[in-house]
Amino acid sequence: MNAVHYDTLIIGGGIAGLQAALDLADQGREVLIVERQPSIGGAMIGLSKVFPTLDCSSCITTPKMAAAAHHHRITIFSYSEVEDLTPHEGGYTGTVRRKARFVDEAACIGCRQCEYACPCEVPDEFEGGLGARRAAYVPFGNAIPQVALIDMASCTLCGRCAQVCPKDCIVYDQQDELVPVDVAHVIVATGWQLTSAASKAEYGGAAIANVLSPLTMERLLAPHGPYGHVVRPADGKEPASIAWVQCAGSRDKSLGVPYCSRVCCMYAIKQAMLTSGSLPFADLTIYYMDIRAFGKGYEEFYRSAKAMGIEFVKAKVGRLEEAADRSVDVHIENINDRGQSEVRNHDMVVLSLGMAAVPDTRELLPLAIGDDGFIDVPHPKDAPCRTSLPHVCVAGTASAPMDIVDAIAEASAAAMEVCREGDRG
Template structure:
């Protein structure tokens, strides 16, 4: 991130979100809302204001497990290293402004809205962790049931417990930990897709980390299938077994808590055991490996971009096998988990592909399109507007004078408008019904001639 900030060819806009996108490849106009930080560029992130701030709130970076002040830096390596104020938590006491030697605190700062012109767009909105509903496998009901991201923050040296493995309920070191795989994924009632094996490898990694805290600590992974398909992944999985991590092929049926000890009683069936008996196991801590979900931030962004989505909710690529980088809108490419669940290595590869695709497009100086586009017939058009409503690219608008008007840059020639038009007033250039009729007649005529010769 520091390299990005220091690159003179990159303008970094933090605390910002895209609110509107107009135009087309080579000529996009992007409207950006930059939210007020309530500190100016003089701030150097010294932290003097943190010490005097009396207001606290839950830390988003620590998944709500820790606290932060109302004036804070998002995380220790944040770029830029500037404080920001959470006005929902701030009590307006003014202590931060009084202690700041650089007079960098500005309570009157406001959000700013501005537009920039760009030639291409790369979408890289990341992903969110699936949050189980309250009570599902004990999550939200029992303190000692956490998700994988929450557990990551517990293990992190800069986390809420400074890397020490403690139970949330009583702060005691656990003696047994259970990892539950495929929570919210591979489930017809939630998400049918697999998170690309990321959950499996993260659980294996964290299980090994737990073993480094205490080699005698019991670590069990409950799994449907272990998907360790990457380079060196299977070897990593095998090493974890040698380190003492136990694997039980099972789905957790039920979780309940012992009210005296706050230990968790789990019902499991080991499907690989000869008797396949259902047993109860007791654990001090349960970690749920939850599914990778499309980012909430993308939901807002796609109202402006209007890109096609996969049934899973992730963004749809131009071609599932031959072009997984570009979208069906020229000039917009995908990078990382906005396209689908993937590991860091895959995200890096796709990011390089997206940068290459947009770079190549812009370096050509021009963009050529095949004019396979919708063509309206003004005389037939009834101005009903069904084609405009059906168009996924907002390429059609209706006027009373001219009827349907098609923007040939935005139009992709998908034919959806032609299929819904009740008046047959719109067709696709080079793919008209008359052409198909003539083609069929010619084929049948040739077939009849061949038959008569025989």
């Protein structure tokens, strides 16, 4: 099979990958986006609203997703992974594995008849496991492409989806497809993952039902989320008091994450603000070490949160314990109150987990990687997107934790870096 040529391969179809793709395509370059998940959109499409403007996250993400999907110079391989890359004639050749969806992607019209007919229910990862999805499913309402896939690990091969599909596009024996590609440039935009809650035994090691991951809280706050309302996952009770534990996964050498994750202060403040909108009588407390509201309009955002009555307590949380009524006892050393040890009780706790590096590209490309796992660049001050390898740039959180504003700026910068390298010669 002959390799398909593209000017630039972008690994990762989150907000950074999409922005870089749009900028390059506007410059007249042919772009291939390879996204591991069944839909593009990355972490951002799962968020409720975004700081400091409180725009709904979908309103900002979906137009960029749609613009990329409709751009005649952008090709998107979703549910696909780059298998290998080899330097070749001033660029790279490689293989993309297009994982079997067990659905004919070209024929599927996204009507969801298969989903409605499927009898298997499994936890919905898009909803942080709070809702259920079927084994045959379209990932979520705004997904691009609007194409179903079958989760074979959960499928019972009952055949109902194939019976109802109006386009006959269910293919139970579909195989992964290997596509050889040949590209002049590569942009690594593989994003981040949450730091592990399980490894912090003092905080219950992810075993306390009403101690939530921040991404689960995002789904609870999203008006189109699993419940459409903020309730405790353990028992459906409306919480009267909620706490956020800052630096739950960052600035903590015991977790191997000594660095600051840069976004947690702001997302916790934002979540508290949004919670105060949906539960106006709830007590909202943020336990913090330093509030790092450093970006444009962030300090002002922090101040309005304080003015709204959200309580900020300078304290490092030592321990979380589940109480008899499934509420959470929070053990703190309260710096605001003479350093007293206190136990405060909250109906629900959100761990402000941090951003960790994803290992994806390490076996693919011999990139320089820092102790923190993120990609190192030789000139971080004046060329933050230029990696140690020729023709390879980095965009967004693959090079460090950063917020959406900064990731988008770096993505456009990565596109410019590709443009500087010029055409293959």
